[in-house]
Amino acid sequence: MSDEANIPATTPPLGWRLRALAPYLTGGALFLLGLAALHHLLAPVDLHEVAAQIHATPWTVTGLALASTLAGYLCLAGYDWSALRYLGKSLPPSVVLSGGLMAYAFGNTLGLTPISGGAVRWRVYSGLGLDGYDIAAISTFTSVSFGVMTTLVGLGALALHPTALAAMVPLDPATIRAGALLSVAAIVAPLLWAAWGERRLTLRRLTLRAPRLSVLAGQVPISLGDLTFSALTLYLLLPDGGPGFFTFVAVFAAATMAGVVSHVPGGIGVFEAIILAAMPAAMPPAQVAAALLLYRMIYYMVPFALALVTMALFEGWRLVGRPLPGSRVGRALALAEPGLRAVSPLAPLVLAAMTLGSGLWMSLSALLPPLTEAAETAETLFPLAFTRGSVLLSSTLGAVLIVLSAGLVRRSAGAFWLTLAVMAGGIVVALAPPGDPRQAATLALAILILLPFRRAFHRRAVLTHAVLTPGGLAMLAAAAAGFGFALFLAHESTPYANELWWQFAADSRAPRALRASLLAGLTLGLAALVMLLRTPRYRPLPPSVEDLAAAGRIALASDNPDAMLVLTGDKSVMFSRDRRAFVMFAPSGRSWLAYGGPVGPSDAAREVAHDFAETARNAGMAPVFYEIGPDDVALMLALGMTLHKLGEAAEVALQGFSLDGPGRKRLRASYAKALRDGFGLEILSPPHDPALIAALREVSDDWLAARNAREKGFSVGRFDPGWLDRWPVALARRNGRIMGFANLLSSDDGQVTTIDLMRHSHDAPPETMDFLFTALMLTLKDRGCRVFSLGMAPLSGLQPERSRRLWDRFGALIYRHGGSFYNFAGLRAFKEKFAPEWRPHYLAAPSRLPPLRPLADAARLIAGKPPGGG
Template sequence: MRAMLPYLLALALFGAGILALYRLLGPVDILAVADQIASTPWHVIGAATAATLAGYACLACYDWSALRHIGKRLPPPVALMGGFLAYAFGNTIGLTAVSGGAVRWRLYSGLGLDGYDIAAVSTFTSVAFGIAATLVGLTALAVHPTALASLLPLGAPLVRLLAILAIAAILGPLIWASVTRRQQRIGRFTISAPSPVSILAQLLISIGDIGFSALTLYLLLPGGAPDFLNFLAIFAAATMAGIVSHVPGGVGVFETVIIAALPSSAGIDKIAAALLLFRLIYYLVPFAVALVLLALFEAWRAVAADPRLTRIGRLFTATEPAFRAVEPLAPLLLAVMVFGSGLWMSLSSLLPPFTEAAETAEALFPLAFVEGSALLGSALGALLIVLSLGLVRRSLGALWLTVLAMLAGAAVSLAQNIETEQVLSLILGVAILMPFRGAFHRRSLLTHSALTPGWVVLLLAAILGVGFVLFFAHKSTPYAHELWWQFAADANAPRALRSGLLASLLVGAGSLFLLLRTPRFRPQPPGEDDLATARDIAMASDTPAACFALTGDKTIMISDDRKAFVMFGVSGNSWLAYGAPVGPAESAEEVAYSFVDTARRDGARAVFYQIGPKSVPLMLDLGMTLHKMGEEAVIDLSRFSLDGPRRKKLRAAHNRALRDGLTLELLAPPHDHGLMLRLRAISDEWLAAKKSQEKSFSVGRFHRRWLDRWPLVVVHHEGTPVAFANLLMTDSRTTCSVDLMRHAARAPAGTMEFLFTELMLRMKARGFGRFSLGMAPLSGLSPQRSGRLWDRFGDIAYRHGGAFYNFEGLRAFKAKFDPEWVPHYVATPSGMPPLLPLADAARLIARGG
């Protein structure tokens, strides 16, 4: 419930905004609003567009200013284009701090900035905007204390006094901290005050941003609106209310504050028209421009144009890192575009005709055509809304169905209303989709795990929006049961009722179908064909851990093209995948989505156990939360030797082992039956001493069929085997590691250290580049930096859990070889500490074989 609370709150605020709008717009006639929009002079629209572009130029400067503050200077074209794209997409999608932060992460991480730098940039921009918007609004209130008289039950003198005191309370500490260069520690974060020059520059940027965005709406308002300073206070209050609500774009909340605060003498119908135009110009135009630029960049890359030949080529060359950073977000952005197109088509079918040409068409065309085209338009709009979920999951089928639906929608719109704007917009949408054909490569189900809480809330909000427009457009109609069956060329209300019902039913039925599909895959032991396919894929990879798919104790899910797989076991309520998907990136992504989707549809939690850093982006795309579970010790064999002062202790231990009569033998499979009997005795003795039994899932076990797949490393003491390990490797010969490691009680001290040292020298001589010493569980957790409950728990277990497992001793042993410590994670659907998934994993490992 805590995880769902933000979504439920956003939906509740959206619904409250819709209800408030419906009541505030009670006396408004939708035809009057349409006439007001149509009569807006083009020079006013042009001036509002120019103010919008100037505002977005100021927004783009936020990132430039933030990067200067933290001392990370990037080329201005990259920083400015990245800032423009982040705000153009973030402002329209909503949750700007999150969506804009996602763009920044992809942009700046590729340019050498780490996570803390990117967090600093996002924090700087958010705090700068919040402070500036508050100061601008308070200053406007101090000058015109009656600006929010309809919303604040306070007298003008008191409002002015409170505004001045609030300005002083904000500016005083800020200026003092800036002049003294103070640092404030809040929890685990340290905030450094910007220099006075940085504060002045950022203040000018922020004033420009808020001023130009307010000017955009102010230019569109009717003549009875207050002066600009009065309006600035209203605009600042409405903007902050929309941001705090976390409703996408502040829809409903922003409009409610503006309409309630402006004087009714300005004309509510004219204010509503201005707000609609403001939404189109300030939010949709930059979003469309950014999408078109991104599509042109994709097309430019596809044709491999010479950047020196064209001006646009030089632009793309200078800003290429910014576009490449946004490129992975294209499916989400295109899904938002298609969702909006579908919503627009659904709403258009509810509205009466606004133009004389459309009314003439209704009079001339047959009744069946008029009624049928309205229903078809609403059905196509609902289809686009559902298909947008498939676009997020890169479904190729969803892409082509979307293109067909948009082209059909353009044809229906042309025939239904004779309105070229909607037709041209749908065709432009198809043109934007086509350069991204390569991003949609999944050939399985249309959607995988599509109905996340965010999408559910968005669908419910769309249905609420359809209901609002339906009843607002036809609020003067006396509703009766006969309306549903009334068919006439001039009967718009019953047609809208049928269209709205059809659109809502299709969206709801499509969503219900996605939720209630039965699983098509059942966990079961792998067959010989699946094992053979998994073996080919694993041996072609450079990850020895992929070979654990061949133990036979895990289910293997193979991608549709049979180029990638996920190996997993079922324990409790968890489907536990061991490691990341194995195979080429596109196929691995497909099978990962299939795994998560199938587990969820089976009522289980999908968990990825022991994930390396290379798989982190995929896990985030899957909506998983990462919890660090330890670090893997990896040796760079090209730099490994026993020479030099740093290797003095290791060299001495190795020489002592040789003097004690230890030798190492590397044996290729198949293995001698007599040797296997002697190694079995060592294994049984080792298990008895550990009071343990054979494990499964994350390790192999002593079984002739398993060990005959791999080379064996045997340590002899004066000719008698005393220790052994099996060596895992793939055909790439880049990395190798060991699986079982067991020794006899009579083995001399230092036997296992000798095994690893001598083995790494042998593998280096054979041309291998890396050697994995395996995991150090719970190692490297940093609760002081992360502040996460799981990290605190894991750190305590690491430092004080010696009675159960020698965590510190294991890391200390591996640290002798001076490895690189590579973080590994468990990826779970929840942000809660992964105690239940790890308990399920422990039971799965303990089952043995």
Template sequence: MTEDPKPEAGSAGTWARLRAGFPYLLAAGLFVLGLVALYKLLAAVDFADVVAQVRATPWSTVGLALAATAASYISLVGYDWSALRFIGKPLKLPVVLAGGFMAYAFGNTIGLSAVSGGAVRWRVYSALGLDGYDVAAVSTFAAVSFGVAATVVGLGALAVHPGALAAVLPLAPGTVRMLALAGVALIALPLLWASLRQGCVKLGRFSLRAPAPGDLAAQIVFCLGDIGFAAATLYLLMPANDLGFATFLALFAAATMAGVLSHVPGGVGVFEAVMIAAMPASTSIEAVAASLLLYRLIYFLVPFSVALLALASYELFRSAGAHLPRGQWGRAVAAADPGFRAVEGIAPLVLGSMILGAGLWMSVSSILPPTTEAARAAEALFPLPFIEGSALASSVIGAALVLLSFGVMRRALAAFWLALVVMETGAAVALIQGVDLDRAVFLAAGALLLLPFRHAFHRHTMLSHATLTPAWVALIVALIAGFGFVLFFAHKQTPYAHELWWQFAVNERAPRALRAVLLGSLVLGLGALLMLLRAPRVVPDPPDAEDLAAAARIAGSGDNPDAGFALTGDKSILVSDDGRAFVMFAASGRSWIAYGGPVGPADAAEDVAFAFVDAARREGARPAFYEVRAADVPIMLDLGLSLHKMGEEAVVDLTRFSLEGSARKKLRTTHARALRDGLSLDWTEPPHTAPLLAELGTVSEAWLAAKRAHEKGFSVGRFDPAWLNRWPVATVRHAGRVVAFANVLVTDSRTQASIDLMRQVETAPPCTMEFLFTALMLRLKDEGYAAFSLGMAPLSGLSPERSRRLWDRFGALIYRHGRSFYNFEGLRAFKAKFDPDWRPRYLAAPSALPPLLTLADAARLIGGRSDRRSAERRGSDRRHEA
């Protein structure tokens, strides 16, 4: 594995990167368009008036809005509660409350529900016995429920008040009512019919099993509570107007769906533009803008802060070794403990989002005029250099926090400590800039919240090696556009002139804001450029002796024998910076495919997994992990990858394996007959003699000729003396000659052994392979091995009736009817003779859609037909550089 700091030539890679980044750039573009529309709608609005309206909001109104928010989030948690009942896996209410609230509080605010919300659910529910299908069903149930609820409620309210969207819909009220009623009937009637008949609702290629009438009624209550209380939160904050709640509900639902369809995180800009455009002309726009700002704070930031504070308190409580209180409260906390423990894994994502928000607040504060008497007094008391310097420092600190949030989300230890220092510095600057106690307290409290999570940051990577993905690039573009919006909105009364840049005076706030935006943008842009230029480029070359030695050392000290496939020589090896973990992978087509998960201790494995995904995305490739074990699923979710079940691995527990008892009668009979026929098992440790390798070569050639096959690669070994000399070999002899053999992958821990090549001659007795497995497992048991892997049963265990996923339907169909080109059912039946535990294996890919292109690339690697054009292009580039 080499690192190449020079950019790769050719337009193919550039086009691939553009295609990968298009969805994010589209979202950023829609965000900018939303800001433009919002700026035009607020053309007559003064920023000072908006702030005055916010400060004038009665505390009683804020309290009612907080109560409505709490009721809405309880309804959101009800989605999970009813979904668990729907799939027949109910859990204790405290666990559902803790896990569900965390998922929604973090997911709604961060705007990455597919990552954060799904990761929380997986960690909580999988720890309590639910499998991947159950977690996927809960997530899908919640998403579909919200989509159906928002649509039906919005259309229903529009049918009652068809003129609610007259400002944005060029249709007559009668036409709007007719279309709304038709939409409600089109959605509600098939759902009700399917519920009564316990059938399925088909949506194109997909079908969803409808809940029973009782579950459907509960779901309707939760849906109405979610949408209704969320709308009530904003309705309470709105100024007095002629809109009834039903009419306002239609506006709210339409704006919410517009934000969802825009794919802009949180619908920021799009939601506000729709709401302002649809409000009656007699309503004060300043008051509406103030209400929308308060709504964002109360409905999104308050639950986020409460969830983060609860999680930090739990971390501090546990690290202090305190005991739970007795009584009902203590039992409730103990019951919710799995929920809190599960959320620990996404703490870096949540803390990074908090730091990003702090950076935005610092940057925005540097360009806003003072809005309090204390701030205005500070401008009069402090000398001009303090005022100018604090504004520029606030902008730089904000940009620094935005850049550091990337590293915090990637669990970088240096980013953690730097963010801690910068936030404390920002608190001091906030006091100097304008005696801004709110901002100073927030930053100081945020720094304190970081401390209990120190153990979650263990990556010793350089900050400048953080690769910017298309999502981060789009975010930076959106941030700069947002700064521009705030600048022009806050200082719209000041006409632009070139002289503004050089005007220095205490009351010259617009020039100061211009300079702060310029400096902040420069810091942000230069930081992003440094990340792009300094991130090491990984070239997927064949491993050298140093890579193989490191992989052999790491794999041998672990408990996963399949990690030994890194030593086949046909895969690149990416070793972590500390040399304790690695990822083995190969490039094919537009995919970089790792075999299995990262190998090594958990902290180092996570580090190298992030590095692999970063390197692949930098090259415009699809990162994927092939045949991932269930233990690696949390890392895959943290990487933002989607899971697709590939089949199940058959693992025999050797501690309870024997030929005794009625359940083993057939196996015992076959083993005894094989011994009578003269079969015997020999175990040979490496290195192997030349005569033995020659004899094994004869068997291998005969097997390949009989199967009309050629040597495979990537996920299996091949007959090669260097490869076989790394492992013990089990041979079956008949009449003194070898008729079958298998090489066995082992580790120093003897936790588990695995089998690789299994080859026999056609003249071997019919029971030879069954005898090989049986005798081998008995010997491994005597040697002290705890488990033995019989390998994968491809496409086995897929449950489309539970997951309703297109990929599972496709895979299950091939499994049942694909016997003409591969005997999937026969392979599973043979391995089932040994009574194994069936453990799921997954493909982790960037998209939730069926990963057909990634699987096609993997098939080329396994078939030994890697992408020659990519290799030739890399070779051409290196010759050009030379």
């Protein structure tokens, strides 16, 4: 990758960029509005009172809240069990429980349940017989179930206690009750009607198959338990004098849905603002704030921490290569092994979240005044150099951890080791006067959690390159806003207007906080500036002879013959830093289109895939992977891509291929007729005689003229003497005349073979291609070849009735009725006669919308049109 190259000229227009930024801008605006509402509601709150209330919470109450949290998470895992019943699938309970618990423990805290939860489910369930449609259906079922039941419970509680939201809804109780009951009826009646006959509900573009009544009956207690136990956890922590439990459930449901709709991670700020606003005026805001803080720690942070510790223990045992111990812990880990193995690839994301949280805590703690008597006493006993210096260092180190968390997401080895060093420094600072042993212990635990995952951070990426995505900018902005909120909340009543920020004194805590916030802000700002200035600029260029030779060696060593299309020279090549893997791609329109997944050993392939996606985004382009197979699905999910099915590829297992049996009667007859008519197969190895190339050109030109077509590119080879001279060519001769031909691409060991160009003369008999493929497969079988690929049947295998996706409905419609411009069904039928195994192929794109634009960009490349334009 070159830093000196220029940004491509095909830069997307401003409107397209603004649309891409819209989700981040909306989420950021809602986050700021939540902070503003919190600042208004918490204006009379004293942090010392909040801290005292937290410390005064009885252990019995905390224990009951933890038990309620456990029950709530078991109900969450029940969503997957119910979804599997809905699909008619059955999996071991331990797998469902472990995978579900880990997905929700991470997804709830990160606020990315659709992403992290979906990625975990794919890795758990795809190896146990479930396909992409099943896993998408599970994710959709759980999301819809949660949304519907949360709405119903909230409306039901509001009907029982219509005054629950009186502070926020300016309507009389009778009107609220009537509206809630009508809304419940409007949701329940169609749902029961649809479930009775397993009908389908269509809401605009979304079609859902209603669950059976038995599935619906099993889902109701699960959803009720989820919301009830979650609300109970917070209700137990609230002070006396609050609303009744059912009244509170209505408030809790409204706050939960507002947090989900806002798309703010965890609903932070939005959820708290609604809870605080809905509580009776007689309840002390400080005690409600303390309950909300405890709720966040118990319901979110405790499961997250336990999941991290469990994952680290499991990874540690895998690292040392020892079998799981026979103790209770070992048996539990063994039962949970499928779920834990599935979560392991998500380690960089969740460990980055842990590091981000550690950095935020260190920086924010420097802005707050001492909240315990011991800390206040230490400040008066120790010299200012110790107390003020440790605060400033803690703030700076916390800001550094926030920056490093972005490097951990990118699996940077440098970020990993720097994070360990900064955390170790944080421990030293935390133990310095006035001392915070809890912070030191937490950082030590974080180091122990990080260590077993050393192998997950393998990328030798420059830390300042390709970090500031829109999400990264939003994260830094949210951190800065949070610092400001904490600063003004903590020192709103402190008279420091006449004090200088550089004034040092034992009782000058506001200037101390200002200094700490200034250092943290400068650290974040300088890091952001360096990242922006150091972003690599890359321009796709034609590959050099040396690059093609290196890519060819990597492709030959892989078991994917299609990777040899890198040698056509019409695609740019991006190598991993150690040049052991590559991505071949070409720019078109607003996309950088990679053909297939990364090629090479898995560790280097992951690295170059990340580099490709980041570099494309930095150039203002959309990274797209065209025609990837099932083996690359997990990597695409890790890159945050959405999968759109393109069709299915036909692969024939040659060891079981023959012309015997009633199922091969028509193929056998066609093959026998071709033999009687004088057909024969000849496979010629390169280099080829110029006379042969000239004869093949006549067949090729005849084939193109008959179809009024021209040579294509990108995903196929073109008739070029230099290209054909690289590969064996299979000839179908009839009485010596070449009637058809195909060039063969093979892996280095010859175990996997596929075809590239397939052409025949206009007067070739109908059985020509049948004969060519049949004779070729029989010959390759005798030579020891294991798999023969017939290529992809576009748009085949799409099942909109299962996926409910608009793209699948559109693609299936084209497949059935698009015969006037391409014989989709005929191509599938031709390949079906060889009884292949059909493997799904996908397009991976950043957007969840139907991939019409990337497909148009790909069509432009395949048609051989020049890249660029809109």
